[in-house]
Amino acid sequence: MLRSTHILEGLHNQYYRATYKSMGFSTEDLKRPLIGIANAWSECVPGHYNLRQVAQRVKDGVYRAGGTPVEFGVIGGCDGMGQGHDGMHFIMPSRELIANSIESMAQINLFDGLVLLGSCDKIVPGMLMAAARLDIPCIVLPGGPMEGGVMFDGRQSDQTSSTEAYGMLSAGKITEAEYVALEDTACPGCGSCSYLGTANTMCALSEALGMTLPDGGTAPAASAARLVQGQDTGVKIMELVEKQITARKILTNAAIRNAIKTCLAMSGSTNAVMHLTAIAHEAELDIHVLNEFDALSASTPQLAKMNPSCQYNIIDFYLDGGVPRLMEHLQSLLETDAMTVTAHTLAENISSHKYRYPATGLVNHTPDNPFGYTGGIAVLRGTLAPNTGITKPGAFDKSLHYFKGEAICFDSEEAAEEAILAGKVRDGHVVVIRYEGPKGGPGMREMYKAMKYLYGRGLTKSTALITDGRFSGTNNGCFVGHISPEAAEGGPIALVRDGDLIEIDVNNKKLDVLVSPEELSERRKAWKRPEPKFKKGWLGLYCKLASSGAEGGIMKFDHL
Structure with missing residues (x-):
């Protein structure tokens, strides 16, 4: 039985039918399956600016296939607009609001299926978390990437x-x-950012998970193909409802591993580690995502390369076959019996895919000619990161895979940025930015500006940056983020002092502060837990419930 029949069938349910009819729905409309269209359109986010048009084509497809589309709005903040000020505290926590609001609307209205429209950093993960939590038929459809500028x-x-x-x-x-x-001239039109940041990483990984139709993650925002994807998605959601192919039939351990391998093979954003951990948690899977990244990085070659690792953008990736070609090249390493939103397995999708453009070989390489023989993301541990730290060696020069330098410490992002611009950070420094984790930030802000300022001042190859915060997927240079435990919880990063030697060893997966255990123990005695920066409102609640970056930054209610 369809979920919607509980409120739309029978004489006793006239109240609900009358409510829908007040908005122009007909008697025939209300005899069809109800498909929620969760649309994160706004004039705040370039990656979502085209979603009005995309949503209309999704509705056309739903109606054409015998369903009734019901659209509702979802918030979505642009990471770029939040960079470098208090707004960034809200970006990571907004992922939870997105998941909660979609779950709420789906349950209030008893939708039979959902199409989830969003393109950007926390929106796509939040939508996937909602799908996993609800376990009804769902398809994610991004709005597509923008063109590169001058x-x-x-x-x-x-x-x-x-x-x-x-x-x-x-x-x-x-x-x-x-x-x-x-x-x-830098941004010639709308779409998710033109490079392989967190937004496009998660759009690509939604494809790899099987939750987005092939090419749905990377077809350009301004293309006709994007509108065709909208209509095809509307038609396909009806097939999933008919066959009752729900989200958890797709979001399995195999799907998570396939996404991890795809992320490693394309050197995607380090934020993907945290988001895939959160999605697996919502799907109640018994998989340890961090350990899988750690283990699989040794055997997964880097087959695709995009900005910030090189000059090629996401649209170049799409023209070179995009995610379908990458997964075709990776298929011997993938679990290809995994179900997808096409209502077919990954193996069937690979064998039947029709490429729009001939291969260029510029972005997607074959397994016999990889960009690297190991994955583009690495998990580090050591005296500075007992639980974990995450880095992205696929995005920086191999000469930086080992870096040893003197710490220069800052207790906030703003203090570090001011020092970098003032010329206080010099060759050989390891910039330490702490108290920016999920609890301490709160919200685990991105250290995007600090890294970009280092780049602009010519320090990318002579300095490193470590933090309990996050990094934007566009960052390059030697960096380690997500350091856990975070400073606000008394992690070793809180005990580092200016001048301490820090050793980053990517090849051996180590991150150490070269200070004796006895000295660290003495420093710990003097350390005091800081007061929360926010004590009321949404952030006041979030910093009480947020887990560590190693746990995906999810909200854990056993913290109460």
């Missing part, structure tokens, strides 16, 4: 070029006129 510093520009350029301006490397000119 050429700048050897590649097509994007929003992050402006931040890099500000660092260059502060170092006297470019003129003010060159800097100002980027404002009108």
Whole structure:
């Protein structure tokens, strides 16, 4: 029996039918399955700006296939707009709000299935978490990536070029006129960011999980293919409802492992580790995502390379076959019997896929010609990160896979950025930014600006940065994030002092502070737990319930 029949069938349910009819739904409409369209459209986020048009095509597909679409709004903050100020405290916690609001609307209205429209950093993971929690037929459909902008510093520009350029301006490397000119040319149109940041990583991984139709993660925002994807998704959700292929039949341990391997093979954003952990938690899977990343990185080659690792953007990846070609090249390592939202297995999808464009080989390499023989993400542990730290060696020069330098410590993102721009960070420094974890931040802010300023000042290959916060997927240079336990919980990162030697050894998966255990023990005696930065409102609640980055930053109610 369809969920919606509980409120739409029978004389006793006239109240609900009358309510729908007040909005123009007909008697025939209410005899069809109800499909919720969770749309994160807004004028705040370029990755979502086209979702009105996409949503209409989804509705067309649903209605054409015999269903009734019912659209509702979902919040979605742009990470870029939150960078470098108090707004970033809300970005990570917004993932939980998105999951909760979709769950609420699906249960209030007893939808028979959901199409989830969103493109950006925390929105796609939040939608996947809701799908896993609800376990009804669901398909995620992103809005697609934007085109790259004018050429700048050897590649097509994007929003992050402006931040890099500000660092260059502060170092006297470019003129003010060159800097100002980027404002009108870096972002030529809407879409998720043109590079492989967290947004496009999670859109691609939604495909790899089987929760998005093939090519649905990377077809350009401004393309006709994106609108066709909308209609096809509307038709396909009806098939999933008919066959009762629910989210947890797709979001299995095998699907999570396939997504991990895809992420490693494309050197995706380090934030994917945390988001896949949260999705697995909501699906109640018995898989340890961090351990899987750690184990699989040794045997998964890097087959795709995109900005920030090179000059090629997401649209170049799409033109070179995108996720379908990457998974075809990886298929000997994948669990191809996994079910997907096509209502077919991954193996069937790979064998039947029709590529729109001939292979270029610029972005997607074959297994016999990889960019690297190990995955692009590494899990580090050591005296500075007893639980874990996450880095992305696929995005920085191999000469930085081992880095030893003196700590220069900051207790906030803003303090570090001010020091970098003032020239206080020099060659050989390891910049330590702490009290930015899920609890201490709160909200585990991204250290995006700090890394971009280092780049702009020419320090990318001579410094490193470590933090209990996160990194934007666009960052490059030697960095380690997600350090757990975080400083606010008394993790060793809270005990580091200026001048301490820190050793980052990616190949041996180590992150150590070269201070004796006795000295660290003495420092711990003097350490005091800081007061929460927010004591009321949403963030006041979040910092009480948030788990560590190693646990996906999920809200754990046993903290109460």
